[in-house]
Amino acid sequence: MKKRITDFMLINFGLLLVSIGICLFKIPNHFATGGVSGLAIIASSLFPKIDVGPMMMIINIILLIIGYFFLGSDFGSKTVYSSFALSGLVWIIQKLIPLSHPLTNDMLLELIYSILFPAVGSAIVFNCNASTGGTDIVAKILSKYTKLNIGKTLMLTDFLIAIGAGAVFGIKIGLYSALGLILKAFMIDFVIEGLNISKQMVIISSKDLEIREFIVKELHRGATIYKAEGAFTHKQENVISTIVSRRQAIKLRTYIRSIDSSAFITISNTSETIGKGFRSIDDDN
Structure with a gap:
């Protein structure tokens, strides 16, 4: 309603x-x-x-x-x-x-x-x-x-x-x-x-557990976690991928920098996001 x-x-x-x-x-x-x-x-x-x-x-x-x-x-x-x-x-x-x-x-x-x-x-x-x-x-x-x-x-x-x-x-x-x-x-x-623009954030950090908790509990968003290997070091790392609003992206970036200054973060725009927590497909148009 x-x-x-x-x-x-x-x-x-x-x-x-x-x-x-x-x-x-x-x-x-x-x-x-x-x-x-x-x-x-x-x-x-x-x-x-x-x-x-x-x-x-x-x-x-x-x-x-x-x-x-x-x-x-x-x-x-x-x-x-x-x-x-x-x-x-x-x-x-x-x-x-x-x-x-x-x-x-x-x-x-x-x-x-x-x-x-x-x-x-x-x-x-x-x-x-x-x-x-x-x-x-x-x-x-x-x-x-x-x-x-x-x-x-x-x-x-x-x-x-x-x-x-x-x-x-x-x-x-x-x-x-x-x-x-x-x-x-x-x-x-x-x-x-x-x-409709949102921010897609890809994060590599040694504090991945704290970042996950912040995304879920503070921002009330989901995230995808996957393993990746560095090309030079061959070290296995957890990569966090999440989609958030502009305001949430600022909050998340600030939080990550406060706990891990060496974290690697990429932020890109998404013109439209469809799914839970974002736009839903409504056939009644």
């Missing part, structure tokens, strides 16, 4: 960041950097009586119906919730902070923030095994009926939206939208890796 509540809060926080980026930076500048929000920005310019938030809701409903016929009912509850919650948040923010023109005259600066907020928000949502839905469904359909993988079909779908922005709002907006789309892909990957 605690995990579900935490995920729910994180998903909503991520969706809030995405909606802020859409309302304050994307919509005023007509940046259509892919996704349902990009489609809605283009569609709202063609049907000016419908705001972007309600337009996103309409598009999401249509895509979910299409997805049901082509893919079946293979939609996680988190994704369905995120799709409609994002539309609602965009509609609310548009009503609370109506903008008829961009916040600044610097279009490049606005593009950066239009990518930063949604990228961080989307990364948080993806990290909770959910997605904002929308064009993901179109990408899955294309992937199913072509030989392209989901990553390529999603990029193709989003680029078509950017081209649509260029056709409707002019080549300048189209080029900015395409640039934003590329930057968004890199930014989301960067943030996700930052959220």
Whole structure:
């Protein structure tokens, strides 16, 4: 239950960041950097009586119906919730902070923030095994009926939206939208890796028993112990391998140095760790 509540809060926080980026930076500048929000920005310019938030809701409903016929009912509850919650948040923010023109005259600066907020928000949502839905469904359909993988079909779908922005709002907006789309892909990957990063520590020390006890009892982590032989000395040593958080890595390193100044330690980053005590695989996405 605690995990579900935490995920729910994180998903909503991520969706809030995405909606802020859409309302304050994307919509005023007509940046259509892919996704349902990009489609809605283009569609709202063609049907000016419908705001972007309600337009996103309409598009999401249509895509979910299409997805049901082509893919079946293979939609996680988190994704369905995120799709409609994002539309609602965009509609609310548009009503609370109506903008008829961009916040600044610097279009490049606005593009950066239009990518930063949604990228961080989307990364948080993806990290909770959910997605904002929308064009993901179109990408899955294309992937199913072509030989392209989901990553390529999603990029193709989003680029078509950017081209649509260029056709409707002019080549300048189209080029900015395409640039934003590329930057968004890199930014989301960067943030996700930052959220999931852990430290793998490999330790060789004569105080291996004390170090093991510290890892288990103080850090509440596990470790793998194996025998290794030195290339020069041919001496058998116990090697300790463990994966910990950043803060725990500092604590463990400090402790090892306090009891064995000659200990050999290597520390490396792991972009994602799945297993007990870390992330678990959740199919309900």
